[in-house]
Amino acid sequence: xxxxxxxxxxxxxxxxxxxxxxxxxxxxxxxxxxxxxxxxxxxxxxxxxxxxxxxxxxxxxxxxxxxxxxxxxxxxxxxxxxxxxxxxxxxxxxxxxxxxxxxxxxxxxxxxxxxxxxxxxxxxxxxxxxxxxxxxxxxxxxxxxxxxxxxxxxxxxxxxxxxxxxxxxxxxxxxxxxxxxxxxxxxxxxxxxxxxxxxxxxxxxxxxxxxxxxxxxxxxxxxxxxxxxxxxxxxxxxxxxxxxxxxxxxxxxxxxxxxxxxxxxxxxxxxxxxxxxxxxxxxxxxxxxxxxxxxxxxxxxxxxxxxxxxxxxxxxxxxxxxxxxxxxxxxxxxxxxxxxxxxxx
Amino acid sequence: xxxxxxxxxxxxxxxxxxxxxxxxxxxxxxxxxxxxxxxxxxxxxxxxxxxxxxxxxxxxxxxxxxxxxxxxxxxxxxxxxxxxxxxxxxxxxxxxxxxxxxxxxxxxxxxxxxxxxxxxxxxxxxxxxxxxxxxxxxxxxxxxxxxxxxxxxxxxxxxxxxxxxxxxxxxxxxxxxxxxxxxxxxxxxxxxxxxxxxxxxxxxxxxxxxxxxxxxxxxxxxxxxxxxxxxxxxxxxxxxxxxxxxxxxxxxxxxxxxxxxxxxxxxxxxxxxxxxxxxxxxxxxxxxxxxxxxxxxxxxxxxxxxxxxxxxxxxxxxxxxxxxxxxxxxxxxxxxxxxxxxxxxxxxxxxxxxxxxxxxxxxxxxxxxxxxxxxxxxxxxxxxxxxxxxxxxxxxxxxxxxxxxxxxxxxxxxxxxxxxxxxxxxxxxxxxxxxxxxxxxxxxxxxxxxxxxxxxxxxxxxxxxxxxxxxxxxxxxxxxxxxxxxxxx
Numbered sequence: 001x002x003x004x005x006x007x008x009x010x011x012x013x014x015x016x017x018x019x020x021x022x023x024x025x026x027x028x029x030x031x032x033x034x035x036x037x038x039x040x041x042x043x044x045x046x047x048x049x050x051x052x053x054x055x056x057x058x059x060x061x062x063x064x065x066x067x068x069x070x071x072x073x074x075x076x077x078x079x080x081x082x083x084x085x086x087x088x089x090x091x092x093x094x095x096x097x098x099x100x101x102x103x104x105x106x107x108x109x110x111x112x113x114x115x116x117x118x119x120x121x122x123x124x125x126x127x128x129x130x131x132x133x134x135x136x137x138x139x140x141x142x143x144x145x146x147x148x149x150x151x152x153x154x155x156x157x158x159x160x161x162x163x164x165x166x167x168x169x170x171x172x173x174x175x176x177x178x179x180x181x182x183x184x185x186x187x188x189x190x191x192x193x194x195x196x197x198x199x200x201x202x203x204x205x206x207x208x209x210x211x212x213x214x215x216x217x218x219x220x221x222x223x224x225x226x227x228x229x230x231x232x233x234x235x236x237x238x239x240x241x242x243x244x245x246x247x248x249x250x251x252x253x254x255x256x257x258x259x260x261x262x263x264x265x266x267x268x269x270x271x272x273x274x275x276x277x278x279x280x281x282x283x284x285x286x287x288x289x290x291x292x293x294x295x296x297x298x299x300x301x302x303x304x305x306x307x308x309x310x311x312x313x314x315x316x317x318x319x320x321x322x323x324x325x326x327x328x329x330x331x332x333x334x335x336x337x338x339x340x341x342x343x344x345x
Numbered sequence: 346x347x348x349x350x351x352x353x354x355x356x357x358x359x360x361x362x363x364x365x366x367x368x369x370x371x372x373x374x375x376x377x378x379x380x381x382x383x384x385x386x387x388x389x390x391x392x393x394x395x396x397x398x399x400x401x402x403x404x405x406x407x408x409x410x411x412x413x414x415x416x417x418x419x420x421x422x423x424x425x426x427x428x429x430x431x432x433x434x435x436x437x438x439x440x441x442x443x444x445x446x447x448x449x450x451x452x453x454x455x456x457x458x459x460x461x462x463x464x465x466x467x468x469x470x471x472x473x474x475x476x477x478x479x480x481x482x483x484x485x486x487x488x489x490x491x492x493x494x495x496x497x498x499x500x501x502x503x504x505x506x507x508x509x510x511x512x513x514x515x516x517x518x519x520x521x522x523x524x525x526x527x528x529x530x531x532x533x534x535x536x537x538x539x540x541x542x543x544x545x546x547x548x549x550x551x552x553x554x555x556x557x558x559x560x561x562x563x564x565x566x567x568x569x570x571x572x573x574x575x576x577x578x579x580x581x582x583x584x585x586x587x588x589x590x591x592x593x594x595x596x597x598x599x600x601x602x603x604x605x606x607x608x609x610x611x612x613x614x615x616x617x618x619x620x621x622x623x624x625x626x627x628x629x630x631x632x633x634x635x636x637x638x639x640x641x642x643x644x645x646x647x648x649x650x651x652x653x654x655x656x657x658x659x660x661x662x663x664x665x666x667x668x669x670x671x672x673x674x675x676x677x678x679x680x681x682x683x684x685x686x687x688x689x690x691x692x693x694x695x696x697x698x699x700x701x702x703x704x705x706x707x708x709x710x711x712x713x714x715x716x717x718x719x720x721x722x723x724x725x726x727x728x729x730x731x732x733x734x735x736x737x738x739x740x741x742x743x744x745x746x747x748x749x750x751x752x753x754x755x756x757x758x759x760x761x762x763x764x765x766x767x768x769x770x771x772x773x774x775x776x777x778x779x780x781x782x783x784x785x786x787x788x789x790x791x792x793x794x795x796x797x798x799x800x801x802x803x804x805x806x807x808x809x810x811x812x813x814x815x816x817x818x819x820x821x822x823x824x825x826x827x828x829x830x831x832x833x834x
Contacts, residue, residue, distance in 0.1 A: 053587035054694055054725075076593055105534065112540055113512050126783045134692040135724035136509065136764035138498050138547045139772075139779055140807065141791050145511070145543035154539075166593035188453050192477060194564040194633065216635035258532040260454035277534045300533040316537040321525035325794050326539055332790035344538070 001044045005156055006125040008039055013123060013336035021152040021340055023062060023091030027098050029306060030086075031151050031343045032314045039156065041093050047071055048159065049133070056116060056133050058161040061093025068092055072164055080108040080165040084241045096160050099149020102241040103199035103210070106191075106259070106274035108165070111148050117161040118144035120154070123334035133161045146329075152340040154333040168198070168212040172222055173233025175208045180263050180272070183207040187275040188260050195221050201240055202272040203247055210237055240273070243306075247271045247280065251308035253291055255279040257300030264294055280305070288312035315344060349435070353392050356415055356437065360395060363405040368443075370394040379438050382423040382430040383485070386687075386741065387770055391418065391432030398443045400556040403520045407554065410437055411522055416800050419550035421461065421493025424485040426688055427769030429496065429549045429805055439554060441492045447471055448557065455562045456515060456532060461492025461555040465499075468560060477562035480507035483765070484673055492555045498547030500765040502598045502672065503629075505723035507563070509765070511546045518557035519545065522796045532559055544791060549767050550802040552795035566631035569597060570641050571665045574653040575622035579603055579718075582624035583698035585651035586722045589628065592647045594640060598629035599723030600672050603702075606717040606730070607671065610678040616671030619655060626653075626722065627668055675719045675730065683715075683732035687744045690772075691755030692726045692764035704754045705729055712747040714740070726764035727755070753778055768806040776806070777813035785813070 012019050018036030028034060045062035052075040059068055065085055072078055082102030083095040096118070101110040117131030120143075131137055131144035147157055178186065183202040190197055196213030209225075210233060211218045222229070230236060239245050243252075247269065255264060259276035268283030283291065285308030295302040301316040318326065326345065330337070357371040370376050371393045381388045392415075397403045410417050416436035423430055432438050445462035452475035457468055465486040469478040482501035483489055489499070495517060498510045507513070516530035530542035545552055576582035582601055589596060602610075602625055607618040619625055628648065630640035645656055659665035671678075679686040693701050702718065709716050717730045729751055733744040752762040752775040762768070762775040776785070788807045793799070808816070 051694070051696065053591040054696060055590060056694075099535075099540075109508070109512060110535065112543055113508070122787070128781075128784045128787055130784070130787075132759065132761055133694055134726075134760050134764070135505070136500055136692045136721070136726045137761040138765060138767050139761045139763050139776060140768070140784070140788050141544050142498070142511065142547050143544060143787065143791065146540055146791075148540060148543075149535075150539055166590075166595065169593075188455075192452060192455055192475070192564055194566055214632065214636045214639050216639045217633055220633055220635060256531075256533040256535050258454055258456075259534075260451070274534060299531065301531070301537045303537070318538050319527065321521065321523070321527045322529075322538065322541065325527075325541060328794035328797075329539065329791065332787065332794065 002121070002127065002158070005039065005044070005121055009121065009123065009156065009338060010125045012037070012338045017338070018341045019338050021097070021156055023094040024064070024087065024089030026085060026087035026090040027094055030098060032310060032345065033342050035341045041091060041156070044158065052077055054133070055135070055164050056161055057164050058133060058159065059092050060159050061091060061157055063092040065090040065092055065095055076167050077164045078167050079114070079162065080104055081111050081114055082241060083111065084243065086242065092160060093157055096148050097150065097152045097157060103201070103237050103273060106200070106277055107198045112145045114163045115144050115148045115160060116163055118147050118157055119159040120147060121156040121158055123155060123336050123338050127158065131161070135163060151344045153330060153344050155339060170215050170218040171198070171210060171212045171233070172218055173208060173210050173230040173236060174222065174225065174227035175206055175230050176227045177205060178202070178207040179205060180270070183272065184263065184276045191259065191275050195225070197275070199237055200273060200275050208236065247282065248306070250282050251284055251304070252306040253281040253283055254303040254305040255281055255291070255295050255300060256303070257295060257298045261298040261300065264298055266291055266294055285309040285312045292316060318345070352435070356413055357393050359409050359413065360393065360406060360437070363409060364395065364402055365398065368396045368398065368402070370396070379420065379423070379432060379440070382420070382425040382428060384426055384428040384431070384769070384771055386735070387428040387431050389432045389434055391438045392435050394438040394440060396440050396443050400520065400526065403439065403554055403556055404524055404526070406437065406439055407520055407522055408524045410800060411524070411798055414798070414800070416803050418802050419496070419554050421490035421496065422464070422488050424489045425493060425497060425767060425769065426690070427763065427767040427771040429767050429769035429802070431770050433804070441490065441555070444556065452477060454532070456559055457562055458557060458559050459491055460557060461495070462490050465489050465491060465494055472562045473565070476565050478565050479560050480513050480563055481510050484676065491558050491560065495546055495555055495558060496548065496550045497765065497767045500721070500726070502600055502721065505599055506595050506597045511543060513561045514542070514546060514558060515561055516559035517542060517545060517555050519553035520556050521553045522798060522800055526556070527553070530559070547767070549769065549806045551792055551806060552801065567633045568637055569629055569631035569665060570637050571598070571627055571629040571659045571668050572641060572644055572648065573618070573657045573668050574626045574628065574648045575619040575655040576624045576626065576652065577622065577654050579624040579702050580699040581652045582626055583695065583722070585626060585648055585653060587695060588647050588651040589644060590723070592643065594644055594647070596628050596644065596723060597631040598627060600627045601625070601720040601722040602672060602675070603718040605715065606675055606719050609682050609717050610671040610675055613678045613681055614670045614674050616667050618671055622654065627672060672719065675717070679717060679730045679732060684734040684736065685741070687731040687733065687748055688766070689727070689729045689731065689748050689751050690763045690766040691752050691760055692724070693755050693758050693760035695722070695725045697758035697760070701727065701754055701758060705751060708747055708750050712743045714743055714747055716747070721764070724764070725760065749775060770805055773806065773808045773812065774816040776808050777816050782810065782813070
């Protein structure tokens with residue numbers, strides 16, 4: 001399989017061709033344009049190593065995310081960044097390449113925080129290993145974390161090792177009637193206290209929180225914070241993570257801002273997650289300039305996440321000096337510009 | 346190496362024209378304190394030392410050095426243990442010591458914006474009135490600076506639960522060799538484009554000079570308690586660590602010391618350690634009072650089931666700190682019983698602990714030196730302390746060879762040569778064991794993407810082909826990479 005990948009990459013490189021690295025295709029809609037012949041990763045599948053007591057799982061890029069989650073659940077562990085699937089057949093490689101994290105992100109960290117090592121095939125067909133299977137590793141630059149979220153633009157990521165965590169002992173969901181300003185203030189105030197808040201969602205005048213942790217911690221927080229207990233909490237968070245929640249239709253912007261940023265006044269409905277740090281906005285792509293101006297002023301950046309006319313630029317433009325570094329990195333990892341052309345910038 | 350005096354005068358004059366009086370040192374008596382960092386065995390007097398007072402001055406130094414083709418070595422507090430801040434004979438040291446202001450403290454947003462020369466502990470001290478702190482706590486936290494922590498991706502005894510520098514720094518502002526100011530990361534939870542912040546943290550001062558850092562602050566746990574468990578042999582202790590993790594517990598701290606270490610520190614700090622035990626384990630829980638009681642009970646049961654011969658639980662904050670004081674003072678204690686010591690920093694998959702400890706015990710015999718082992722057991726990061734006397738001819742060389750053998754063993758079992766101290770100059774040869782030529786070339790490419798003229802801390806961390814070839818000759822016959830067939834993933 002590795003040899004097949006190499007042949008496909010080398011022949012594309014020598015013929016001036018382009019490749020579109022693709023797993024389950026569940027996130028085809030994400031990012032800038034798609035281009036090139038498909039390089040299907042699904043044939044390179046399987047969990048290579050999983051030692052629950054080491055808190056590490058290593059799997060090939062084409063491994064279905066569902067298979068990994070099932071293996072972890074069997075040992076009462078989880079991917080703490082709670083990645084969205086966005087459809088049947090999502091792969092492990094796609095999770096790392098897209099760098100998207102779910103509701104638990106504000107508490108536990110993002111995909112890149114859990115990546116420990118990556119095996120990459122670069123544009124010359126060379127297999128390179130960065131990082132490893134251990135928690136602490138500062139030998140060489142941390143290229144494996146650089147690759148997380150790189151949208152396959154730097155190479156074909158063959159295999160990843162990620163840190164896993166035990167599932168929490170108890171989990172419960174509570175809700176409060178609250179306006180936007182109060183919700184943002186409350187989430188930030190609670191964030192400064194040792195409370196086991198593992199997810200948050202404000203939408204339509206209701207703030208929903210998930211509490212996860214030790215029995216005693218969750219019990220105490222539930223009593224102390226008040227709020228109304230939600231019965232089907234698990235289902236609520238899954239539908240939010242997968243964006244099956246009713247809010248997510250039409251053209252959706254993702255506003256990544258400091259959690260403490262006050263309400264961002266823009267035309268269009270908003271849904272707030274991550275303690276205030278991730279705000280979704282339903283608004284037309286033509287609003288790009290206004291949206292980016294407001295979000296930049298708040299200290300963040302805006303992505304045209306779903307739908308809409310991508311010609312406005314899916315991702316926020318980079319500062320020129322930072323863009324130069326991007327170009328040089330791309331030229332080193334992928335000298336013939338084979339991989340996922342234009343998917344990111 | 347002798348420095349061309351004419352060049353030195355020329356560079357010093359150019360820098361003096363840009364910086365305030367007293368910010369450029371060029372006399373040997375003034376630059377002597379900068380000749381080494383925490384790895385004192387490696388020394389080099391720099392040509393010039395600069396002490397910029399603001400970002401504009403950092404940029405001015407970078408521009409001048411680029412125009413005059415002078416290599417630069419950035420330096421924080423100089424507490425690093427791998428020679429990462431060791432100067433270059435014809436180079437300029439850029440010390441961040443005077444960039445020591447806390448710019449903003451934002452308790453509501455739970456972040457602090459600080460200059461690179463602010464000490465690690467000073468951040469937590471400033472955050473304390475708000476019930477917040479900065480989590481990574483390297484043992485040198487009283488002295489080490491946040492800029493140095495960013496350069497090394499420093500850890501500490503609580504990083505299993507709270508993460509390393511990379512998990513706790515949100516944004517850095519960087520002066521580049523090209524004279525630009527760039528911002529990586531942000532005060533939001535992510536930034537557009539490639540995650541350059543991730544590759545910058547731990548880059549050992551080779552990609553740019555940090556002028557400002559935004560760190561994440563987290564709520565201080567209400568309380569913490571620690572268990573001290575004794576084991577009759579280190580393997581049982583190692584297995585007990587695996588049992589705690591397998592039981593679904595992530596302790597706030599999980600440290601192991603062997604008997605050599607506990608006997609080394611006990612007379613010095615009187616921590617109350619069981620010096621008869623082959624190994625002792627410190628296992629901490631933090632959180633609310635109820636949460637901690639619940640976790641301490643679960644951990645005690647697991648440790649007892651895993652064969653602990655004795656279990657003591659701290660009943661007061663003073664007792665907890667006393668239990669930790671021994672571990673935190675392991676390095677100074679080594680200095681007390683031995684004229685010199687050499688601290689290693691390999692990380693291994695924990696399941697290979699027994700094999701590695703037995704290997705180290707055998708090496709003590711072959712190299713004729715003693716070794717005390719302290720171990721961040723939760724995350725597999727070993728700190729063997731090789732005890733030696735540099736005044737005895739040949740002992741330093743033996744200590745170095747002993748250290749290189751330990752690192753080779755760490756790589757062999759699927760680990761890494763450095764968990765948190767960095768490669769610097771010290772472990773640069775061992776990098777040839779861990780990475781292939783193509784991988785090392787890619788590291789150089791990353792460096793060039795940030796530092797095209799190759800002036801920032803050159804000759805550190807990433808070995809050249811020549812260096813590896815020479816090292817190969819020294820260590821193996823036939824120029825074959827050791828463990829060439831070993832999957833290193």
